[in-house]
Amino acid sequence: MSRVRRASRARSQVWPRVLALAAVVGVWWLLSATGAVGAKNLPSPATVWTALWHRISNGSIPVAASRSLIRLAFGMVVAVAFGTLVGVWMASSRLAQRSLGSLVVGLQALPPIAWLPLAALWFGFTERAVVFVVIVGAFPAVAMATAGGIRQVSPLLVRAGRTLGARGWSLYREVVVPAAVPSYVEGLRQGWVFAWRSLMASELIVQGGKGLGHSLDRAGRHFDAPTILALMVVIVVIGLVIDLGFAAWDRRVRARRGLVAA
Amino acid sequence: MRPGGASRLQAIPDPEPGTPKLSVQAVSKSFLTTRGDVLPVLESVSFDVAPGEFVCLLGPSGGGKSTMLNILAGLERADGGEVLMDGRPVTGPGPDRAVLFQDPALFPWMSVRANVEFALKMVGVPAAERRDRAHAWLSTVHLAMFADAQPHELSGGMRQRAALARALACQPDVLLADEPFGPLDAQAREALQGEVQRVWAETGTTFVFVTHNVREAALLADRVLLMSAAPGRLLEEYRIRAPRPRSLENPLLSRLVADIHDQLELEVRKVVARETGESGQEPGLA
Numbered sequence: 001m002s003r004v005r006r007a008s009r010a011r012s013q014v015w016p017r018v019l020a021l022a023a024v025v026g027v028w029w030l031l032s033a034t035g036a037v038g039a040k041n042l043p044s045p046a047t048v049w050t051a052l053w054h055r056i057s058n059g060s061i062p063v064a065a066s067r068s069l070i071r072l073a074f075g076m077v078v079a080v081a082f083g084t085l086v087g088v089w090m091a092s093s094r095l096a097q098r099s100l101g102s103l104v105v106g107l108q109a110l111p112p113i114a115w116l117p118l119a120a121l122w123f124g125f126t127e128r129a130v131v132f133v134v135i136v137g138a139f140p141a142v143a144m145a146t147a148g149g150i151r152q153v154s155p156l157l158v159r160a161g162r163t164l165g166a167r168g169w170s171l172y173r174e175v176v177v178p179a180a181v182p183s184y185v186e187g188l189r190q191g192w193v194f195a196w197r198s199l200m201a202s203e204l205i206v207q208g209g210k211g212l213g214h215s216l217d218r219a220g221r222h223f224d225a226p227t228i229l230a231l232m233v234v235i236v237v238i239g240l241v242i243d244l245g246f247a248a249w250d251r252r253v254r255a256r257r258g259l260v261a262a
Numbered sequence: 263m264r265p266g267g268a269s270r271l272q273a274i275p276d277p278e279p280g281t282p283k284l285s286v287q288a289v290s291k292s293f294l295t296t297r298g299d300v301l302p303v304l305e306s307v308s309f310d311v312a313p314g315e316f317v318c319l320l321g322p323s324g325g326g327k328s329t330m331l332n333i334l335a336g337l338e339r340a341d342g343g344e345v346l347m348d349g350r351p352v353t354g355p356g357p358d359r360a361v362l363f364q365d366p367a368l369f370p371w372m373s374v375r376a377n378v379e380f381a382l383k384m385v386g387v388p389a390a391e392r393r394d395r396a397h398a399w400l401s402t403v404h405l406a407m408f409a410d411a412q413p414h415e416l417s418g419g420m421r422q423r424a425a426l427a428r429a430l431a432c433q434p435d436v437l438l439a440d441e442p443f444g445p446l447d448a449q450a451r452e453a454l455q456g457e458v459q460r461v462w463a464e465t466g467t468t469f470v471f472v473t474h475n476v477r478e479a480a481l482l483a484d485r486v487l488l489m490s491a492a493p494g495r496l497l498e499e500y501r502i503r504a505p506r507p508r509s510l511e512n513p514l515l516s517r518l519v520a521d522i523h524d525q526l527e528l529e530v531r532k533v534v535a536r537e538t539g540e541s542g543q544e545p546g547l548a
């Protein structure tokens with residue numbers, strides 16, 4: 001792709017996002033500037049920006065964010081490992097699909113945060129309980145996507161692999177796994193969103209930690225509206241950045257296989 | 263035996279002289295429909311294929327040609343009868359019988375070269391040699407320039423040529439083809455028919471080639487086996503001795519094409535009659 005085209009594509013990617021953001025900030029500014037909502041409930045964008053900048057430069061937001069991200073990463077690693085295993089198992093037979101599969105579907109219907117009371121009973125209101133909720137929140141999506149990806153592998157490709165001499169484990173490794181990758185990446189993308197939401201929810205409830213959710217909870221107790229909004233902005237921005245990473249990965253995997261235009 | 267083909271078959275003794283490459287013995291097959299009815303697709307089909315022979319299976323669609331090919335490939339099991347290769351029963355798929363499907367079935371996550379290298383890897387070619395060997399096979403089908411392309415970047419005809427290179431890379435004794443040029447436009451089809459003839463002549467590979475195209479069969483085959491409408495039986499056998507490269511301008515060949523065409527037409531009418539609910543005995547207005 002030429003540099004000019006890449007630049008113009010980047011522009012067409014960026015401006016709708018900037019426009020949407022500007023619209024939100026504009027409405028927000030109007031609401032606070034006209035006094036339609038009191039400054040105590042809705043501080044102006046400028047006040048929030050100052051609070052945000054202050055908490056970034058004094059290090060409290062970077063520390064909280066890194067704490068949360070470490071928990072997220074740890075929870076995701078476990079959830080992906082476990083979810084992949086369960087997904088492969090689910091895809092292994094119709095019986096496993098019906099038995100194990102229905103359990104995983106049931107689990108997906110349960111909001112992850114509903115696990116927190118039980119986790120607190122087991123681990124106390126500790127970091128371990130938080131990470132547990134992250135894991136149970138993320139792994140069903142990974143398991144479902146793994147199983148779905150494996151089941152949807154084109155039978156034609158499997159036949160081609162078999163006629164070329166692949167069988168058993170080599171057929172699995174060389175044909176089935178790479179063919180299932182696009183659905184798998186999609187599953188990871190969904191899984192991490194669940195993990196992030198579960199993490200924030202349980203950090204809000206479990207007290208005494210140093211994550212973003214904890215900071216949000218503390219700011220709420222102090223009726224510190226500018227900090228509340230600043231932290232919400234940080235949570236959204238982290239989410240957007242990680243999702244952009246997954247989206248790029250997803251696009252690359254699909255473009256390679258000719259599933260979308262590069 | 264060709265160099266390279268030997269390593270894979272070292273442990274297996276050479277077949278007795280005069281043993282057919284493939285021997286299909288009273289093969290029958292039926293499927294269960296979703297309504298639970300038994301649908302016979304092959305009825306006691308028997309034929310032999312000599313080493314190095316080019317055999318075309320010709321017949322109306324739905325006549326069990328593809329099923330026959332899948333049984334030869336070892337992808338499906340016959341209900342009755344058996345298939346012997348070099349005198350030994352076929353029990354499953356394997357790279358000694360490469361398959362060219364109607365869809366090229368290239369692995370979309372691999373480059374064209376990697377697809378060919380995959381076949382080489384599966385037959386135990388050491389990693390260091392794979393790149394050069396893949397290049398050689400891709401040159402054979404005139405695709406060397408596109409070795410690094412992804413399959414989706416190629417035209418339909420080029421994809422099928424890549425699939426041919428991948429199949430040849432196994433150095434199979436038998437190449438099974440299931441209407442591989444069916445979906446291609448006339449030009450690509452003609453080019454590929456040329457490639458197949460050349461490859462067949464150069465490698466000495468035995469071909470079993472399924473098609474519903476009479477002209478294609480007449481151009482390619484040493485022998486054409488005409489199959490009936492379902493349930494598939496062998497109706498007729500035509501041996502073609504015309505020298506290669508062949509042209510359909512050859513009056514003997516075009517007579518033969520017309521003959522086979524008439525036979526096939528009768529079978530196709532039976533299918534049409536059955537599908538429109540009329541009796542197969544009275545082929546309508548004709």
